Amino acid sequence: MLLSVAGGSRIMYLTYFGLQDKPFSITPDSKYLFLTKQYESALDALEYSVRERLGFSVLTGEVGTGKTTIARTFLSKLGDGFESALLVNPLLSIPEMLQAINKDFGCATRVLSPQRQIESLNKFLLDSASTGKNAVVIIDEAQNLSVESLEMLRMLTNIETDRAKLLQIVLVGQPELTKKLETYELRQLNQRITVRANLVPLQFVEMVRYINHRVTLAGGLNKIFFDATAYKAIWRSTKGFPRLVNIICDRALMAAYVADTATISGDIIRRAVKDIGVVAPRTGWLSALKNLKVNRLLCRLYTKP
Incomplete structure (x- = not known):
């Protein structure tokens, strides 16, 4: 020893x-x-997706390649024009996930039903948009999300105006996330992902x-x-x-x-x-x-x- x-x-x-x-x-x-070219490229891609209100973006990489550091750096760069929510424990039921998102946004309701949580989130997003703010949810370890939770996230991005989506979602996870998104059950969500970045050693x-x-x-x-x-x-x-x-x-x-x-x-x-x-x-x-x-x-x- x-x-x-x-x-x-x-x-x-x-x-x-x-x-x-x-x-x-x-x-x-x-x-x-340490901002290598791949890290800089990943940050630029995520920032573009969120600022342009494109909806879904994905950051993947093997264990220990710096995904969480990139996600937190991205979050710190957003500035005052953004409302943000960060989920680091995706092993939640759908009501718990919605409540966690709303809690970070500061619009949580005591009623745990998905309908009430979505209504509260919808009002928050409309109010934020009316003041010129954008809203982003970052979910770490997203490979652990259930198919049902991922489908719920897809439904949340349906909250939009005629010009832009009101909620931007960044999924951060291991390569298993890519495999999960490629399944038949998640084909609609997979088609909505506009930006994909992958980190290597x-x-x-x-x-x-x-x-x-x-x-x-x-x-x-x-x-x-x-x-x-x-x-x-x-x-x-x-x-x-x-x-x-x-x-x-x-x-x-x-x-x-x-x-x-x-x-x-x-x-x-x-x-x-x-x-x-x-x-x-x-x-x-x-x-x-x-x-x-x-x-x-x-x-x-x-x-x-």
């Missing part, structure tokens, strides 16, 4: 390196967004810049150094998945602190990878994620005292 007191060391390495905060937290934070050069970007923003410029062997070792273990890069780099900083060094070497990375049980991907992104067992890994690392 490389470190037996991970939690305490994680805090102490901030002081050791003179950092303002953790550069490799796995919590989505727009501040640390970082390329090697992007990954190097991503790491340096996060270190710099956290206050680690000229304080923390990754050598060439470290970058190669990170790439072999993560294949460019940002979340996995963060996990390994965070553990490597703890290891460097314990070793009293500011230089992250390939050896430190390999020991960190071994310590947290990461297995190098073999074939394909989906197989890679299955091999890495990301969800189990996150539970092990971030539920320890």
Whole structure:
């Protein structure tokens, strides 16, 4: 075991390196967004769809490719001309989903029936449109939505004027979302999607810049150094998945602190990878994620005292 007191060391390495905060937290934070071409393209596409009131748009990507970060960044860029609702738990019944949307919009009603919820939402959307505002709902982990819930969302976009749709919906999810939308039951909804963006893992050069970007923003410029062997070792273990890069780099900083060094070497990375049980991907992104067992890994690392 490389470190037996991970939690305490994680805090102490901030002081050791003179950092303002953790550069490799796995919590989505727009501040640390590294705007690659694909991320910029995805943000532009979503913004275009919403501002033009086109109705539905979809953002997909494998686990750990930065979907939630992009969604939250998009949300923060909307400005005062928008009303927004964010659903992060789509495992809801239709009445619960409608109530959650209305609650975020500030128009919730105590009556849980879909009819009353839709009436309340309809009034809110008309009132917003009369003041020149646009309304957008972002649903994360949308691959978990039931067919019935997705159909209800389609029905909500029928609330419109002669010129534009009053509700814009952004579905964010894993590739399973695309497969679900392609089913016969959802063919009407699938035809209404005007913008589709898909995120893939970082390329090697992007990954190097991503790491340096996060270190710099956290206050680690000229304080923390990754050598060439470290970058190669990170790439072999993560294949460019940002979340996995963060996990390994965070553990490597703890290891460097314990070793009293500011230089992250390939050896430190390999020991960190071994310590947290990461297995190098073999074939394909989906197989890679299955091999890495990301969800189990996150539970092990971030539920320890």
